[in-house]
Amino acid sequence: MIEETATVAETLRASGVFRAKMQIRGVAERLGSVFPCGIRNGDDAAAIPDRDGWLLLAADGILPDLVDRDPYLAGRCAVLANVNDVYAMGGRPTAMVDVLGAPSDSVTAELCRGLRDGAVRYRVPIVGGHLLRTAVSGSLAVAIVGRARTLITSFDARPGDRLVLITHPDGRWMEPDGFWNATLARNDAALVPNLELLPAAAEAGLVSAGKDVSMSGLAGTAVMLAEASGVGARIDLDALPPPPGVPLVRWLTAFMSYGFLLSVRPDAYPELVAPFASRGLTVGRVGEIVPGSRVELCRGEERALLWDWRGRAFTGFGAP
Numbered sequence: 546m547i548e549e550t551a552t553v554a555e556t557l558r559a560s561g562v563f564r565a566k567m568q569i570r571g572v573a574e575r576l577g578s579v580f581p582c583g584i585r586n587g588d589d590a591a592a593i594p595d596r597d598g599w600l601l602l603a604a605d606g607i608l609p610d611l612v613d614r615d616p617y618l619a620g621r622c623a624v625l626a627n628v629n630d631v632y633a634m635g636g637r638p639t640a641m642v643d644v645l646g647a648p649s650d651s652v653t654a655e656l657c658r659g660l661r662d663g664a665v666r667y668r669v670p671i672v673g674g675h676l677l678r679t680a681v682s683g684s685l686a687v688a689i690v691g692r693a694r695t696l697i698t699s700f701d702a703r704p705g706d707r708l709v710l711i712t713h714p715d716g717r718w719m720e721p722d723g724f725w726n727a728t729l730a731r732n733d734a735a736l737v738p739n740l741e742l743l744p745a746a747a748e749a750g751l752v753s754a755g756k757d758v759s760m761s762g763l764a765g766t767a768v769m770l771a772e773a774s775g776v777g778a779r780i781d782l783d784a785l786p787p788p789p790g791v792p793l794v795r796w797l798t799a800f801m802s803y804g805f806l807l808s809v810r811p812d813a814y815p816e817l818v819a820p821f822a823s824r825g826l827t828v829g830r831v832g833e834i835v836p837g838s839r840v841e842l843c844r845g846e847e848r849a850l851l852w853d854w855r856g857r858a859f860t861g862f863g864a865p
Contacts (some may be wrong), residue, residue, distance in 0.1 A: 550782065550842050551849040553794060556852070557764045562798045566761045566769070573861030584827055587773045587862025588699045589630040589757050599696055603630040604688035611722065612683040616652050619685050620659020625728065625802055626759060627689035628667045632740040633757035633805055635747030636693030638667070644675035646684030656685055666728070689792060695747040699773035702754040702808035708778060708787070708832035709814070710763065711821055714740065715805040718791050723762075725788070725796075727803045735824065739803060742820050751809065751817040758804030764797040764851065765859075766806050767832070768840050772854035772863045774808070777837035780851070783842050784831045787842070808834050 548556075557563060566797060573586070584591055590603035605626040612619040624641065631638040639764045647653040653676070666672050669689070677684070713727035728736060746752050754774055764780070771778045787796030803826075809817055814830070821828045832843070838855035841848045852859060 548793065549849075550844050550847050552844050553782065553797070554849040554851045556587060556794050557797060560762075560794070560798050562760060562762050562765055566765050570858055570861040585698075585700060587860060589633045590636070590689075590826070591700070592634060592693070592696055595692070598666075598692055598694045599636070601631050601634055601636040601691040601693055602628055602688070602778065604686060605630065606684075606686040609682055609684060612685050614775055616647075616655035616683055616685075618660040619683075620661075621663040621728075623660075623685050623687040624660060624663025624669070627687050628669060629757045629759065629803075631689055631691035632743045633692055633697065633755060634691075635695050635697040635744045636691040637741075637744055638669045638689055638691040640670050640672045641687055641689045643671060643688075644677070644684075644686045646677040646679040646682075646704070648679050650680055650685060652683045656683065660687070666733055666736055693744065693747070695744070695750075697743065697747045697752050697755045697807075699754060699756055699770055702774035702776050702778075702834045703768055704776055704834050704836045706738050706753050706808040706810055706834040707814055707830045708767070708834060709807045709809045709817070709825075710758070710779070710801075710829055710831045711805045711807065712763070712801055712827045713825075714827050715825070716788070716802070718788055722800070723795055723798060724800045725794070725804070727801070739824055739826060742767045743822070745820070746817055749816070751806040751813040753810060755805055755807035758801040758806055760800050762798035762800070763804070763806060763831075768852045768854065768859050769862075770806060770808065770833075771818065771838070771840050772859050775838075775863065776832075777835040777839045777841070779831055779841050779848070780832040782831075784829055784841055786851060
């Protein structure tokens, strides 16, 4: 049964991932005065001008529920999220530090095992950190530094661009978290080469803008990209078939372990697709960037408003 487009939009707006992202507005309002001029907020990583390129700095915290339920997976996810944030900006990671909180030695050991496995798989060293002895629940945050020669930002999508999704089809759906795990052991050798295609595309001038599809899901990522760039967007639901057995809304709100939403000029699209497709990755046009502030879901001629960031800010990190 195909859900009506308006119903999909309404369900997405009420979803937990949308509510979580909207909480960023309060941070933007309270900390806006201390953000330095020239370094815009709302990207996957802070881009700091540095010699002939940019120093990239990012951090991610892991949901406490995941830390308590599966500290090993939490450690791996912390590395993955940070590594993706750097590559999504057209950069390459240099090193990470962690902040661990654990009520027992066994939880500490599992968090560290996950962090170590992730660091080895993505070839990024952990160079320091901090350990907290907590009373009840565990906690985990990781920060990463990297460098970029050419940036992929969230601020440069333009009307007329194609909205392009890049994913890895060889994965496993994980409940209850709503994760698409495309980091299976059989893909270990391809993890870094697949990510290296992002900075290569940036340096070739093939990407206007883009973001990592992480905890906001594809739908939330599209809204954040549109808001940051000061544009509208249309998302074609027919171009987004979920994996077998996964409902459409769950796919639109999924954390994709390898997922990047890019804004690409039509003339650059064929050249962008080729290297990703040659590695067995899925690259497809899933919509377009349009003038205005409305992000809409589409099926043929049917359209439904998902979000209008001018009427209601999503994260608060929008175009000036």
